Amino acid sequence: MIAKHVPMRSLGKSDFAGLMNYVTDVQNKDHRLGQVQVTNCDAVSVRDAITEILATQHTNTRAKGDKTYHLIVSFRAGEQPDVDTLRAVEERISTGLGYREHQRVSAVHNDTDNLHIHIAINKIHPTRHTMHEPYYPHLALADLCTALEREYGLEPDNHQPHQREAASRAADMERHAGVESLVGWIKRECLEEIKAAQSWGELHQVMRDNGLEMTPRGNGLVIRADDGTMVKPSTVSRELSKPALEKRLGAFEASPEQGERKQAKREYQKKPVRSRADTTELYARYKDEQKNLTAARGEALAAAKRRKDRAVADAKQKAATRRAAIKLVGGGRVSKKLLYSQASATLRAELDGIHKDYTREREQLYEGHQRRQWADWLKQEATQGNSEALAALRAREAAQGLKGNTLAAQGKAKPGHAPVIDSITKKGVIIYRAGRSAVRDDGDRLQVSTGADRAGVVEALRLAAERYGDRITVNGTTEFKAQAIRAAVDGRLAITFADPALEKRRQALLQDNFSATRKPGVPGVGKAPPPVARAGRLRSLAQAETLQIEAVAVTQQRPASAPTPAPSELARRKVKLQAELSAKKENANQRKGRGR
Structure with a gap:
């Protein structure tokens, strides 16, 4: 924290x-x-x-x-x-x-x-x-x-800054904008060469080789790049402050003037920070858009104003036509005055609506054509479905894998419905809506927010199976693992857990649910009648295939204090029941014969 x-x-x-x-x-x-x-x-x-x-x-x-x-x-x-x-x-x-x-x-x-x-x-x-x-x-x-x-019990963090305020701001700029700062570039490319210089002449030569120049400014020194960007040497390192350099190299000596400047071995350019992906084409497109942003915004605003002016002219023309019609219509002075008043009110309402629409359109144009930093531009492109921009965000060195309660998957993906994207972070993490909670996706695993309801966990499991595979790996707390098992069972998801213990528990819950919903020995209810009953006629009791009467099943509800019948009594009841069944069968056959 x-x-x-x-x-x-x-x-x-x-x-x-x-x-x-x-x-x-x-x-x-x-x-x-x-x-x-x-x-x-x-x-x-x-x-x-x-x-x-x-x-x-x-x-x-x-x-x-x-x-x-x-x-x-x-x-x-x-x-x-x-x-x-x-x-x-x-x-x-x-x-x-x-x-x-x-x-x-x-x-x-x-x-x-x-x-x-x-x-x-x-x-x-x-x-x-x-x-x-x-x-x-x-x-x-x-x-x-x-x-x-x-x-x-929070994860410990570093609370003591090890950089000066200016250097810390440069690091923040690189992290948030995604573009190299001059301070960071010098530290990564030529700081050791600058420190190794043994004289002012060698120091100035190192500066020229890297497209830099060290000049006095006020009571100190500044390092200037070819594009005009300046930074204090002490911001790069305390060893490069003017007192520290003069103590090591003697009094400051300016760089000698040279007639022809040699080509530098390297030079600072504002380009994306180091990444695992090649962003050359994306960055060139970004620079072109930023260069032409003002002109494009001006053209869009001018087009919006022309549409507004045409709408205003059309509204006024319709109002004039309406007033001319009122003038030709016969009637008294009072009635015409009322009609003119209604026409004026209608015109004012139409003009108000036109101006409100125009104001709203201008706001949208300014929002869509505002200047953005490189990382913000990548976020916008990724939100609009640019897969290259999303890969560039996830390839940044600042991007790290999700931690906490996470889901990973392998196997065969099962594409389904497209989830609703809520937002995308600068590290390329997509935040999906999942009920009242959110699911984060970094391309490798999904993270479920703490306190997510069961609907959110079900949605996360379904999303993991649809995007990455049906073999799910659950990481996190014991409570989250139990919640994932229950969500998979309640949601009837066709997935398996990679952890044998979790999978065994899921199978046990599935079996318990199956046993609770179907009684043993009772066949399920069919959606269509059996073949013998599809002719549109009734069947007799003896023709019912599912009727099975056994002695042990023929028991009567009696109080707990009633005595248990003797074996002979059970035999008599069985004989009586069989006789009744035979009589019913014979009567049914007789009715069938009379019907013929």
């Missing part, structure tokens, strides 16, 4: 209402938004809580800093704590930062590879109206996360 404060660089961008709109937005996904909790507010709904918190923030007019504290608590991939654990974690972390009495709203998000909580806290105290700023929050958050992991 990692807790991280998200600072707002620009005070003008700090907006509690805007933050809550993002945090509580479902984004057309069924399983994005989880539990939403409002704390220390008189309001019950989120909308009313936003109004109350904004009113509290406005009571402090002297504070110049950001009045909103945005915190993200992220769990390890595969971890899905229950609702009580999430609520306790949110409460403990907020209290540990000194915000126990402050107003806050938290929301759980499930649409990424790591379940996480967004906590929006009002820094202004609701009664004292003073602003609280935590002291060294990263240290307090690290200690709180360590204690919570031990207390709730």
